[in-house]
Amino acid sequence: MQLLNLITITLFALSADARPIRAREPAVPKYVTLPIRRVERDTGLHVELRHQQHINRAHRLASRAAGLPEPSTDELRANIERRASFIEMPETRKRFNIPSNIAGAQISNFAQDDADNTTAPALANFSAPVDPDGADTTFVTTLQLGTPPRPFNIILDSGSGDFWVESDQCSNNGAGCGNHTFLGPDLSSSFVNLEQDFSIEYGSGSASGQLVNDSLRMAGMILDNFTFGIAHNVSDSFANDPLADGLMGLSKPSLSTSGVPPAPIVMRDTGFIHQAIVSYRLPRSLDHENNGEVTFGSLDPAKFDPSTLVTINSTDSGFWIIPLEGASVNGNAVTLNSTQALMDTGTTLLVLPTADAIAVHAQIPGAQQQQSGQFNIPCNTTASVSVRFGGNDFEINPEDLLFASGGRTTGDCTSGIGSFNQPGNQWLVGDTFLKSVYFSTNIDENTVSLAKAV
Numbered sequence: 001m002q003l004l005n006l007i008t009i010t011l012f013a014l015s016a017d018a019r020p021i022r023a024r025e026p027a028v029p030k031y032v033t034l035p036i037r038r039v040e041r042d043t044g045l046h047v048e049l050r051h052q053q054h055i056n057r058a059h060r061l062a063s064r065a066a067g068l069p070e071p072s073t074d075e076l077r078a079n080i081e082r083r084a085s086f087i088e089m090p091e092t093r094k095r096f097n098i099p100s101n102i103a104g105a106q107i108s109n110f111a112q113d114d115a116d117n118t119t120a121p122a123l124a125n126f127s128a129p130v131d132p133d134g135a136d137t138t139f140v141t142t143l144q145l146g147t148p149p150r151p152f153n154i155i156l157d158s159g160s161g162d163f164w165v166e167s168d169q170c171s172n173n174g175a176g177c178g179n180h181t182f183l184g185p186d187l188s189s190s191f192v193n194l195e196q197d198f199s200i201e202y203g204s205g206s207a208s209g210q211l212v213n214d215s216l217r218m219a220g221m222i223l224d225n226f227t228f229g230i231a232h233n234v235s236d237s238f239a240n241d242p243l244a245d246g247l248m249g250l251s252k253p254s255l256s257t258s259g260v261p262p263a264p265i266v267m268r269d270t271g272f273i274h275q276a277i278v279s280y281r282l283p284r285s286l287d288h289e290n291n292g293e294v295t296f297g298s299l300d301p302a303k304f305d306p307s308t309l310v311t312i313n314s315t316d317s318g319f320w321i322i323p324l325e326g327a328s329v330n331g332n333a334v335t336l337n338s339t340q341a342l343m344d345t346g347t348t349l350l351v352l353p354t355a356d357a358i359a360v361h362a363q364i365p366g367a368q369q370q371q372s373g374q375f376n377i378p379c380n381t382t383a384s385v386s387v388r389f390g391g392n393d394f395e396i397n398p399e400d401l402l403f404a405s406g407g408r409t410t411g412d413c414t415s416g417i418g419s420f421n422q423p424g425n426q427w428l429v430g431d432t433f434l435k436s437v438y439f440s441t442n443i444d445e446n447t448v449s450l451a452k453a454v
């Protein structure tokens with residue numbers, strides 16, 4: 001990465017003088033790379049409930065993307081309650097190797113996603129209404145905002161189009177917005193309030209506030225007068241997220257609710273990068289390696305196998321939707337109803353219309369549909385599930401077929417391939433799949449590139 005270091009140093013040097021920065025040598029491939037970290041929010045919830053939260057979130061997003069009515073909060077809550085009663089069933093305990101002498105509060109220990117088991121999370125009170133929101137699994141990068149620049153941890157979401165951080169007046173229905181870094185006029189001398197409202201709803205949660213101009217710094221690049229949102233009001237899922245101070249939407253510009261150009265477009269127009277490309281290598285917790293990164297302006301050849309690279313035209317949607325060409329399990333083709341895939345880093349699971357989810361699991365040895373409607377897979381599975389895009393088969397790492405297995409190899413694990421009870425022809429392709437590939441989007445060409453991650 002010598003070239004990158006050189007560019008970074010050059011940018012630092014340029015940015016020391018406060019003039020706007022322009023591209024000087026268009027022939028040089030220009031890019032900006034930042035590390036991505038994976039953070040798991042410990043809600044103390046049982047793995048089955050966390051799984052259901054992800055399904056609920058995906059259900060909302062998929063409905064929105066397909067132009068269908070979104071499920072009501074009551075419906076999502078009912079899903080959570082159904083799942084909670086499933087956990088209590090003796091048969092479930094047997095299947096998931098939960099000894100009969102283990103009380104509810106300890107169940108969650110058997111389903112820990114992360115290595116950290118130092119705090120024994122309390123089991124939720126299942127009879128209470130459980131917030132259908134909840135951002136358990138998050139990929140964040142750190143960038144700087146304001147003058148003087150201060151670090152903000154930002155979720156990278158290819159499935160939405162707005163960039164915002166929490167404001168110093170942030171409220172979560174009257175309560176505070178958590179232990180976060182905030183932005184406001186007293187915290188930055190370059191802060192300009194544009195007095196224009198913004199508001200966005202996600203599959204889980206919402207944020208609203210005002211548009212501002214301030215300086216954005218990423219790896220030595222400085223964008224002055226960058227326009228983004230500060231949220232005066234956020235939902236629980238954001239207020240309680242221990243790490244994320246905001247979210248960067250990296251869909252196509254048409255999804256921006258405020259009509260503000262996304263960061264890759266501004267970076268391209270300012271000359272920092274040639275094309276509005278964003279490329280992701282998502283880290284996997286079980287790898288215990290901090291090897292995730294996001295690159296603006298290019299693909300990082302060190303992170304993928306070039307012989308597997310395909311570039312695919314996306315549809316006209318503001319989402320990154322591409323044709324789905326097929327799937328196979330252990331080399332056997334699966335008959336699918338779906339023909340499209342929405343690629344979303346902000347979705348944890350691979351979420352399929354029910355018929356396709358049944359068809360895929362039917363070929364995974366030992367997989368079963370649970371009474372909750374979801375699926376389980378033996379924790380020692382070696383099944384090779386591949387998805388075909390752009391003429392290439394991309395295999396999902398068998399570890400990623402299991403949701404929050406914590407590395408267990410006995411008993412049954414919850415499948416990372418989920419479904420909601422709805423017909424359809426579009427997959428919501430989240431991190432279960434994306435962790436196995438190098439994933440890149442190009443706004444200028446309206447394409448998605450995929451390659452096997454290395």
Ligand SMILES: *[C@@H]1O[C@H](CO)[C@@H](O)[C@H](O)[C@H]1NC(C)=O
Pocket residue numbers: 109117118
């Ligand atoms: C927690 O982790 C320690 C060390 O990794 C291990 O010895 C212990 O058995 C674990 N406890 C539970 C309940 O998983």
Ligand SMILES: *[C@@H]1O[C@H](CO)[C@@H](O)[C@H](O)[C@H]1NC(C)=O
Pocket residue numbers: 125126127128129
């Ligand atoms: C669970 O929450 C409900 C509603 O808040 C409450 O009525 C009930 O007593 C609680 N149960 C336990 C065991 O704490």
Ligand SMILES: *[C@@H]1O[C@H](CO)[C@@H](O)[C@H](O)[C@H]1NC(C)=O
Pocket residue numbers: 179
């Ligand atoms: C708030 O976050 C900071 C930095 O992550 C941490 O050092 C501090 O202990 C946290 N404070 C509370 C009250 O959680």
Ligand SMILES: *[C@@H]1O[C@H](CO)[C@@H](O)[C@H](O)[C@H]1NC(C)=O
Pocket residue numbers: 192213225226227
């Ligand atoms: C805010 O930034 C935009 C460019 O992003 C610029 O066109 C506009 O003039 C700025 N507004 C103010 C009030 O600084």
Ligand SMILES: *[C@@H]1O[C@H](CO)[C@@H](O)[C@H](O)[C@H]1NC(C)=O
Pocket residue numbers: 190224225
């Ligand atoms: C931001 O834009 C406004 C309006 O164009 C301009 O007056 C101001 O100098 C710019 N600020 C910076 C820091 O470039």
Ligand SMILES: *[C@@H]1O[C@H](CO)[C@@H](O)[C@H](O)[C@H]1NC(C)=O
Pocket residue numbers: 173206208233234235
């Ligand atoms: C904040 O958001 C919540 C949830 O979307 C909403 O109920 C509430 O009215 C909002 N509050 C303000 C002050 O906008």
Ligand SMILES: *[C@@H]1O[C@H](CO)[C@@H](O)[C@H](O)[C@H]1NC(C)=O
Pocket residue numbers: 313
């Ligand atoms: C992709 O889109 C480009 C430009 O719209 C077009 O020229 C090309 O033929 C398309 N490729 C495929 C495989 O459809």
Ligand SMILES: *[C@@H]1O[C@H](CO)[C@@H](O)[C@H](O)[C@H]1NC(C)=O
Pocket residue numbers: 378380381382411
């Ligand atoms: C997984 O475990 C089951 C039962 O414990 C065993 O029968 C099976 O052979 C194992 N499969 C693999 C692929 O190791």
Ligand SMILES: *[C@@H]1O[C@H](CO)[C@@H](O)[C@H](O)[C@H]1NC(C)=O
Pocket residue numbers: 337338353354355422423424425
């Ligand atoms: C199959 O896809 C079509 C749209 O292409 C949809 O109308 C139909 O409901 C889907 N069937 C199932 C079983 O999901």
